[in-house]
Amino acid sequence: MPIPLFNSIASWLLKKRYHQIELFLKYPAEVQEEVLTQLLFFAKDTEIGRKFEFSGILSYETFKNRVPITSYEEMEPAIERSRKGEQNIFWPTSIKWFAKSSGTTNAKSKFIPVSSEALEDCHYKSGKDLLCLYLNNNENSQLFTGKSLRLGGSKELYKDNDTFFGDLSAILIDNMPFWAELSSTPSNKVSLMSEWETKLRAIVQESTLENVTSLAGVPSWMLVLLNNVLEETGKDHLFQVWENLEVYFHGGVNFNPYQEQYKKILPRKSFNYYEIYNASEGFFAIQDRNNSDELLLMLDYGIFYEFIPMDTYDAAEQKVVPLWEVEKDKNYAIIITTNAGLWRYKIGDTIRFTSISPHRIKITGRTKHHINVFGEELIIENAEEALRIICLKTGAQIKDYTAAPIFMEGKEKGGHEWIIEFRKPPENISYFTELLDNALKSLNSDYEAKRYNNITLNMPRVHISRENLFYDWLKSKDKLGGQHKIPRLSNKRDYVDELLRMNK
Numbered sequence: 001m002p003i004p005l006f007n008s009i010a011s012w013l014l015k016k017r018y019h020q021i022e023l024f025l026k027y028p029a030e031v032q033e034e035v036l037t038q039l040l041f042f043a044k045d046t047e048i049g050r051k052f053e054f055s056g057i058l059s060y061e062t063f064k065n066r067v068p069i070t071s072y073e074e075m076e077p078a079i080e081r082s083r084k085g086e087q088n089i090f091w092p093t094s095i096k097w098f099a100k101s102s103g104t105t106n107a108k109s110k111f112i113p114v115s116s117e118a119l120e121d122c123h124y125k126s127g128k129d130l131l132c133l134y135l136n137n138n139e140n141s142q143l144f145t146g147k148s149l150r151l152g153g154s155k156e157l158y159k160d161n162d163t164f165f166g167d168l169s170a171i172l173i174d175n176m177p178f179w180a181e182l183s184s185t186p187s188n189k190v191s192l193m194s195e196w197e198t199k200l201r202a203i204v205q206e207s208t209l210e211n212v213t214s215l216a217g218v219p220s221w222m223l224v225l226l227n228n229v230l231e232e233t234g235k236d237h238l239f240q241v242w243e244n245l246e247v248y249f250h251g252g253v254n255f256n257p258y259q260e261q262y263k264k265i266l267p268r269k270s271f272n273y274y275e276i277y278n279a280s281e282g283f284f285a286i287q288d289r290n291n292s293d294e295l296l297l298m299l300d301y302g303i304f305y306e307f308i309p310m311d312t313y314d315a316a317e318q319k320v321v322p323l324w325e326v327e328k329d330k331n332y333a334i335i336i337t338t339n340a341g342l343w344r345y346k347i348g349d350t351i352r353f354t355s356i357s358p359h360r361i362k363i364t365g366r367t368k369h370h371i372n373v374f375g376e377e378l379i380i381e382n383a384e385e386a387l388r389i390i391c392l393k394t395g396a397q398i399k400d401y402t403a404a405p406i407f408m409e410g411k412e413k414g415g416h417e418w419i420i421e422f423r424k425p426p427e428n429i430s431y432f433t434e435l436l437d438n439a440l441k442s443l444n445s446d447y448e449a450k451r452y453n454n455i456t457l458n459m460p461r462v463h464i465s466r467e468n469l470f471y472d473w474l475k476s477k478d479k480l481g482g483q484h485k486i487p488r489l490s491n492k493r494d495y496v497d498e499l500l501r502m503n504k
Helices: 003-016 018-026 028-042 047-051 060-066 072-083 116-137 168-175 178-182 196-207 219-233 256-265 380-394 429-443 445-454 469-476 494-502
Strands: 097-100 111-114 147-151 158-160 163-166 212-217 247-250 272-279 282-286 295-297 303-309 331-338 345-356 359-366 397-406 415-424 461-464
Touching: 018 028, 018 116, 028 060, 028 303, 028 331, 072 097, 072 111, 072 163, 097 168, 111 116, 111 168, 116 168, 116 247, 116 272, 116 282, 147 196, 147 219, 163 168, 196 219, 212 219, 219 247, 219 256, 256 380, 256 397, 272 295, 282 331, 359 380, 380 397, 380 429, 397 469, 397 494, 415 469, 415 494, 429 445, 429 461, 469 494
Parallel strands: 097 163, 147 212, 212 247, 247 272, 415 461
Antiparallel strands: 097 111, 158 163, 272 282, 282 295, 295 359, 303 331, 331 345, 345 359, 397 415
């Protein structure tokens, strides 16, 4: 089939899905209630279904009152039984795959169950929807005349008791249809290489020979790859390597700190950036408009959503609300019930609704990734926006960073300690620190109150890290590449102290 004809047919097929998307845009509560009803019916004869009498749950209120909110730690015994081959514990169909979490917050790995329903009706469906929404907004796209350069996890799948575990991306690659591999680069063989630095060289060698029209991956690691491409080819920007490159699909970390660096290597105003929000537990939201920083919550992927207002999180009177009761501009922790057997599960992410009709969101951080030792409630959204503002003012470019509290000692007040690795450092770090402090004050009234006259918090302390400090730290933990991320904010000093010891 000629490439232009294939591009036209593929675009037409994907766009047909938009009519189904319009259904949940119009009837969000009804679609979500139907998802919950189907999940409960499908799992009523599982061990957990019998325990909580799913067959007798006929309303959301009953579900909310009967089934407790759970964490990974509480679910782990059931997951371990499932990993040893037991079935029908929390989901009726066979669970063969477990996505090993790549987070840096816990030394102990998590193994998230992935069912065949989750693969087909959530992960793969979302991939098609991402293309559908992009094509719906860009009718002249030539996306399918070339290939997508994907950058996923750096681990192969491992077998254990007739079940398999590995990065979610490895599970998706292992199960994807043949036509998906034909439209992607690098090959599955290279994508599943374990050793990051060897894999990086192999991706550069393969992908520079292809007609790449799109990019997909985590911004921090994709930037490493793309800079390697430019270094290897000797080109000034990426359009000299791939003339038809038109869009970058990104997710995993906030894009703001990397935005200016991408503009320099992709210097074309018509180039598109599309953000996604996915995790090992599921695929949740997609940017549905060009040049937007809001994500559309996808409501028909076999995931039922609930939300905890962060001002009640872990409190005695913790409040939990369904989608139809959320409020705009309020910070929420997400609770999910999924077609892989996660029931009222805390994923640890926080979001804010920027719109209620339709339900669009921004990711604001993690329930554990914040600093609130002194009542300052500093969240990742505050930190990222403050850094974006001061980088524009100073011309600095940030590669990576982390921050933690300085605990009070004797009469000494507390504070925040930052380690920042710059791609382009500011001329004056003292002025940069002052701007950071002022930006945080303007964005967070709790922080401003604690900083007033140094009443509780002293001025932040900012360290400039040596080159590749964060890379070396991740390498020491065997966490290079793919989905691995630097913990941005922490209530503890573990990461900061380790990094400071290495920053020599």
